[in-house]
Amino acid sequence: MVDGRLLDELLNQAGETQEKRASAARERMKKLNEELELQLASQEMTREVLAKSCSL
Amino acid sequence: MTPYLVSSFQQATFSALIRECFGYAFSDIFLKEQIKYLFGYLKECGCIYMLLEPEYIDREFLEDYSRYYVKRFGNDGYKCGRIHFFSCYIDHKSLDSLLQGSAVEEFTDGNLTIEYLQKHYLGFVVIKPLSRTFVGKTCLRLIGDSGTGDGTKKKITKCYKVNLFGVELHIESIAFQEQDKVVAACATTSIWTALHALPWRDVRLIPSCSEITINALNFAEGSNNGFPNKELTNKQIQRSLDVEGLRYHSTHLLTESRAWFQSCVTSYIDSDLPLILVGEVYSIHLPSEKEEEKSDEGCYPFKRRGGHAVTVLGYDFRDASNIIYIHDDRLGPYARVELVCLASHQAFKKVPELQKRWGLAFRCTNDGGRTWQSEYEILIPDACIVPTEKKARLPFQYAYGTAQAITQQIAADIVSLQALAVNVSDLPKGRVSFNIKLSSISKVREHVLQHKLARSVGEQILASDGRSLSYFNDESLERWREDRVRILTSPMARLQWEIDFICGDQEVFKVLLDATDIPLGNAVSGIYAKDPLHSELLFQMLRRIPNDDLNTDNTHFYGAFLNVLEQRDIDYENHLNQAYGALRAPLRLEESEISDSGKGLNKTIGHYFDPVEKKLTDIFPDIVSDPINRNLIWAIGRDGSLFVAEDLSEPKLGHPSMTGLQAARIAGEMWWTQENGMPIWHVNHASGRYSRDYVTPDKYLSNAVRKIASFFQDEIKFVAKGNSRPPNARIHSKNSVR
Numbered sequence: 001m002v003d004g005r006l007l008d009e010l011l012n013q014a015g016e017t018q019e020k021r022a023s024a025a026r027e028r029m030k031k032l033n034e035e036l037e038l039q040l041a042s043q044e045m046t047r048e049v050l051a052k053s054c055s056l
Numbered sequence: 057m058t059p060y061l062v063s064s065f066q067q068a069t070f071s072a073l074i075r076e077c078f079g080y081a082f083s084d085i086f087l088k089e090q091i092k093y094l095f096g097y098l099k100e101c102g103c104i105y106m107l108l109e110p111e112y113i114d115r116e117f118l119e120d121y122s123r124y125y126v127k128r129f130g131n132d133g134y135k136c137g138r139i140h141f142f143s144c145y146i147d148h149k150s151l152d153s154l155l156q157g158s159a160v161e162e163f164t165d166g167n168l169t170i171e172y173l174q175k176h177y178l179g180f181v182v183i184k185p186l187s188r189t190f191v192g193k194t195c196l197r198l199i200g201d202s203g204t205g206d207g208t209k210k211k212i213t214k215c216y217k218v219n220l221f222g223v224e225l226h227i228e229s230i231a232f233q234e235q236d237k238v239v240a241a242c243a244t245t246s247i248w249t250a251l252h253a254l255p256w257r258d259v260r261l262i263p264s265c266s267e268i269t270i271n272a273l274n275f276a277e278g279s280n281n282g283f284p285n286k287e288l289t290n291k292q293i294q295r296s297l298d299v300e301g302l303r304y305h306s307t308h309l310l311t312e313s314r315a316w317f318q319s320c321v322t323s324y325i326d327s328d329l330p331l332i333l334v335g336e337v338y339s340i341h342l343p344s345e346k347e348e349e350k351s352d353e354g355c356y357p358f359k360r361r362g363g364h365a366v367t368v369l370g371y372d373f374r375d376a377s378n379i380i381y382i383h384d385d386r387l388g389p390y391a392r393v394e395l396v397c398l399a400s401h402q403a404f405k406k407v408p409e410l411q412k413r414w415g416l417a418f419r420c421t422n423d424g425g426r427t428w429q430s431e432y433e434i435l436i437p438d439a440c441i442v443p444t445e446k447k448a449r450l451p452f453q454y455a456y457g458t459a460q461a462i463t464q465q466i467a468a469d470i471v472s473l474q475a476l477a478v479n480v481s482d483l484p485k486g487r488v489s490f491n492i493k494l495s496s497i498s499k500v501r502e503h504v505l506q507h508k509l510a511r512s513v514g515e516q517i518l519a520s521d522g523r524s525l526s527y528f529n530d531e532s533l534e535r536w537r538e539d540r541v542r543i544l545t546s547p548m549a550r551l552q553w554e555i556d557f558i559c560g561d562q563e564v565f566k567v568l569l570d571a572t573d574i575p576l577g578n579a580v581s582g583i584y585a586k587d588p589l590h591s592e593l594l595f596q597m598l599r600r601i602p603n604d605d606l607n608t609d610n611t612h613f614y615g616a617f618l619n620v621l622e623q624r625d626i627d628y629e630n631h632l633n634q635a636y637g638a639l640r641a642p643l644r645l646e647e648s649e650i651s652d653s654g655k656g657l658n659k660t661i662g663h664y665f666d667p668v669e670k671k672l673t674d675i676f677p678d679i680v681s682d683p684i685n686r687n688l689i690w691a692i693g694r695d696g697s698l699f700v701a702e703d704l705s706e707p708k709l710g711h712p713s714m715t716g717l718q719a720a721r722i723a724g725e726m727w728w729t730q731e732n733g734m735p736i737w738h739v740n741h742a743s744g745r746y747s748r749d750y751v752t753p754d755k756y757l758s759n760a761v762r763k764i765a766s767f768f769q770d771e772i773k774f775v776a777k778g779n780s781r782p783p784n785a786r787i788h789s790k791n792s793v794r
Contacts, residue, residue: 001526001527001528001529001531001532001592002525002526002592002593002595002596003523003524003525003526004596004600006519006523006524006525007525007593007596007597007600008600010473010476010519010525011469011472011473013476014472014473014475014476016469016472018600021468021469021600021601022601022602024468025465025468025601025602028464028465028468029461029464029465029609029614032457032460032461032464032612033609033611033612036453036457036460036609036611036612037609037610037611039311039312039316039453039611040453040610040611042308042310042311042312043307043308043309043312043453044308045290045306045307045308045439046308049290049308049310049438049439050289050290050291050294051289051290051291052289052290052334052363052438053243053287053288053289053290053363054241054242054243054246054287054288054289054290054293054334054363054364054365055241055242055286055287055362055363055364056242056337056361056362056363056364056386
């Protein structure tokens with residue numbers, strides 16, 4: 001069981017109002033989404049990589 | 057025929073025993089890289105004696121032989137040799153005694169026992185009848201321990217049974233063999249090793265190298281041109297895995313960081329899944345001291361040697377080490393290589409396109425691994441291909457994305473809190489991190505079942521002014537138990553990505569992703585709080601961040617995770633469990649309570665879903681007229697409805713006769729009485745059939761009393777009486793079962 005009001009109060013003491021936190025969370029998520037999308041795209045096996053051979 | 061030969065273990069005797077098999081040139085054997093590696097490996101294992109089985113039929117070589125070598129005019133036959141290694145003294149006399157049945161029970165004065173032999177058994181190498189590429193199936197005991205995983209250290213092993221002249225031995229290893237450059241290239245042996253490492257594959261059903269190559273080549277039956285085969289492309293590697301009925305997770309590693317790859321290796325190895333790593337090998341010319349002085353800014357020359365494939369079977373990331381263990385067919389099993397960044401590397405620091413890349417550095421040791429020389433080769437990976445079960449549709453990336461999204465959101469708030477003057481001894485400490493692995497649901501449930509709750513009722517996180525921020529009370533304990541039972545009993549997909557979240561070094565909670573789901577599905581199948589006090593605080597932080605469109609993404613399941621968190625709170629069944637306790641089946645049934653139709657036999661029953669326009673005293677006037685001898689029984693049903701009936705003792709018609717023998721929630725008795733001349737309904741939770749084992753029965757009773765009072769129009773009070781009994785029960789039987 002968590003006292004939500006006290007949690008907010010403590011986070012506010014740290015200078016993090018609910019609005020600020022929500023906005024920062026949105027920013028973080030947006031950035032992460034972009035990063036992960038780029039990452040997923042770059043991890044796709046390309047035709048060139050598939051054609052590379054292992055011969056040693 | 058010599059049945060076997062025994063020799064002490066030295067590099068020369070090892071080579072000599074191999075020569076005994078087919079008489080190949082001693083120098084070809086002695087100077088062979090794989091033999092040097094195997095000698096060093098076995099020496100580190102403590103090998104002191106070895107035994108040659110000169111004639112051994114190896115199933116896999118037999119298949120390769122029948123596919124290709126049989127038509128070689130000068131072939132050396134289909135029989136192999138096999139050398140076994142021991143870390144104890146053995147000789148012909150003691151082994152003969154064992155085989156003749158005259159060995160003693162315990163090892164004394166050179167008399168071998170099977171147990172003693174097993175204890176000192178280090179594995180075997182099959183010697184194939186091929187003059188230059190004779191290292192066949194090799195299973196050697198691990199050096200050191202296999203580790204515990206979870207980002208620290210782990211090596212994959214499997215149990216191989218070995219029959220040595222009727223003596224059953226076993227060895228924990230993963231099979232290795234070198235490529236023969238005819239039916240197998242490096243990629244083939246890499247696939248072969250990976251198939252051996254898959255935990256569910258029977259080693260007797262692993263295809264031979266020639267079959268793997270044929271599968272990869274899309275071989276036309278009857279063609280004479282499939283062999284010799286010198287290489288496989290990455291596409292052919294994938295095709296070969298396809299033919300084996302496996303799903304593969306392929307990742308192009310061109311832009312991936314070393315840290316990401318470490319996470320990837322950790323997750324798959326912890327899942328007991330090997331990784332086939334393909335890339336380019338560069339040899340590095342290490343200059344002598346004189347050359348170094350003359351060299352251009354200390355840059356070492358390097359040379360591209362070609363494409364190569366190895367199988368990753370372990371890692372050691374303890375104490376900031378970056379070691380991975382590979383089966384490399386040019387060396388041997390569990391070769392130790394280091395993940396190094398190329399930007400600062402002496403050979404590559406002036407190659408712009410490699411500045412962000414990393415590679416596997418190959419080094420030698422001459423003193424059993426105590427010191428390692430400078431790297432002589434670097435493998436720069438292009439891609440990794442991980443064979444998994446068919447149903448593992450979601451690759452690691454989605455579990456990683458979800459874990460990252462959750463970690464990022466928690467970390468921001470926890471850092472703020474940690475900086476505050478909250479009672480530091482109770483707040484989650486340290487950095488938030490995660491471990492990911494692909495597990496079967498049965499394994500997940502095993503982990504959950506083995507987990508012991510370290511919290512006890514009353515523990516809390518306090519703010520500096522003494523106010524309680526998070527507390528673990530009876531209700532929390534009841535809820536945690538219900539969550540645990542739900543994880544253990546709810547139907548779930550067989551394969552789950554198991555993500556463990558950790559604060560500092562303490563596991564806080566676990567998220568399960570259905571690995572059979574689609575990338576755009578709601579893959580979160582469960583959340584389990586390992587530390588409910590800290591988990592609830594972290595969940596509360598996440599709940600307070602609005603769950604909007606940004607959380608719905610194609611690369612992770614953070615939105616689905618928040619929905620499950622929300623669902624835990626708003627779910628009606630969860631609400632009923634919270635308010636009136638989880639369902640309980642009747643502890644036992646009396647003969648008199650059961651009808652042929654399965655319906656309850658108590659004719660006085662009233663089943664209420666909503667408030668009624670009647671008073672309870674009018675529905676049951678006999679209870680009011682004879683309050684000493686008569687009382688009611690009640691129960692909250694599966695759907696939150698209310699059952700009320702008269703408690704009839706002759707014949708016995710208790711709670712199950714009222715609920716129709718079905719599972720119900722909190723239940724008890726109700727009796728009419730007067731206090732100071734005022735009529736009053738007393739309600740208890742004393743049903744031995746239903747309410748017997750709740751942790752917080754008084755909370756459920758108080759909710760039930762409120763419900764009962766709201767259903768009837770009686771203008772008198774309903775009072776919760778805990779476990780007190782009505783006068784009738786107190787008089788007749790102190791222990792009567794209701």
